[in-house]
Amino acid sequence: MLVIRWLISKTIQLFLGSAHARRSDKTAKRKENGTFEGASASKDRKFEENYAAAARLLRTRIDKEFPDAYYARLSSGRNSSYDYGQDRALAIDTMSIAIAMALRNGATVQQAAQAGAASIGI
Numbered sequence: 001m002l003v004i005r006w007l008i009s010k011t012i013q014l015f016l017g018s019a020h021a022r023r024s025d026k027t028a029k030r031k032e033n034g035t036f037e038g039a040s041a042s043k044d045r046k047f048e049e050n051y052a053a054a055a056r057l058l059r060t061r062i063d064k065e066f067p068d069a070y071y072a073r074l075s076s077g078r079n080s081s082y083d084y085g086q087d088r089a090l091a092i093d094t095m096s097i098a099i100a101m102a103l104r105n106g107a108t109v110q111q112a113a114q115a116g117a118a119s120i121g122i
Helices: 002-033 041-065 069-074 085-104 109-120
Strands: none
Touching (some): 041 109, 085 109
């Protein structure tokens, strides 16, 4: 009895597995040609645009709070001998992660920018 079940399961797996493989190959070819439209294709296409827009919304606030070395020397309220590069890089990395996570979870550009600002405390 076990042998019959095993034989039936292998036969079903053979037929269903080959159909799945054909479907996968067809989808892969359509993706390579650029004609595949999956459920998340439109989201991914706009992700980079939305990310760039959210980062642009925060650019002046980041420049003010975490200046690069050139602008830190020019402003009167900053320590001109301190290298703000590490602080700025860490803030931008943290903000980038927060923006990307918010956009992947379905946030708007404005909400993603707010999440980025909140992540670095500005």
